[in-house]
Amino acid sequence: MARPQTTDDAALLARLAEVFRQTGFSGASLERLAQEAGLKKASLYHRFPGGKQQMAEQVLDASGRGFQAQVLAPLEGPGAPRARLDAALAGLERFYAGGGRSCLLNMLAPRGLEDGPFADRLKGALERTVGAFAALAAEAGHPPGIARRRAMRAVMMIHGSLVVSRALGSPEPFRLMLADLPEELLR
Template identity: 35%
Template sequence: MRPQKVQDKDIMMSLVKTFRSKGYDGASLADLAESTGLKKASLYHRFPKGKEEMATAVLKDIDEWVEEHIVKALMNENKTPIERLINGLDQIRTSYDGGKESCIFRALSLGQSLELFDVHIKNGMNKWITVFKNVGISFGLSDADALKQAMNTLIKIQGSLIVTKGLNDLSIFETTLKEIEDSYLKQ
């Protein structure tokens, strides 16, 4: 068996980038092949079910990264609530490259892809809400207030990514992360 010329990790990074920038409907097989450096046939060999399987693999890959980096940082009981929050927000900053990258949930929730990935998107968003609710509780908020704070946090992050892209101003994302930090610290 010949060694792979393009590594799975590199393929996944390329697919993520393409789906983030073009969305599911906008990303053609030619775009996906070009971004990965593979021919369409090689891409189909790795993903026999086509573009839907590629997007599902992207969602799984991102979910694993979020779990390993963001969730672990926010749920680390060996750290103070402040340290957990700051570490988690730093991981979010890394995940979105300081606001340069779009959210995969946004990219895959437009057009026909919402029906295809509805469960993945809901589960992903609920995961974020759950971990930020836990952070709120660790800051002394009631369950109801922690849930409200978590929902507002998710809305702020997602909204700031859209506005950051629309205005081409990375400071919006950074300012929003600071506002989120401050909103928890004032509890």
């Protein structure tokens, strides 16, 4: 009979996500992943027979579900556009730990996105996010082309602020983005 798992899936994926956020896919050694997971390599392989790629795929899927719940669902929900945007911004702040947590999309994106193992997941996540922001901007009164352009800039602001925050070791760029995004998207 198999022994029961001592680490639940959500906690395990959160620990693995932090390794990928810190080191990217290439830099995440199996030794470090096992150490951070609190498991031996054999146990990690038992949970993820597809190895590091399966770990990263499941981390991306879990992250996507969290982003959907905290950011996209408020954007797409009921209420006035500004109230929905404010709820989504609060979700962004929680999701990225106030700018202290790197974006998995950036850390798992290969140099040639179109040929990487996560290309479809990364592209789909970004398209969903741009689409949600564009729908909100259109509902706020912008023509579709302008709404999409503003949404694209909003997504660039979000992800760019995370990169700059990481590089500077300060959440200030992320905080500035949160303050400026409503004007960029809805004005």
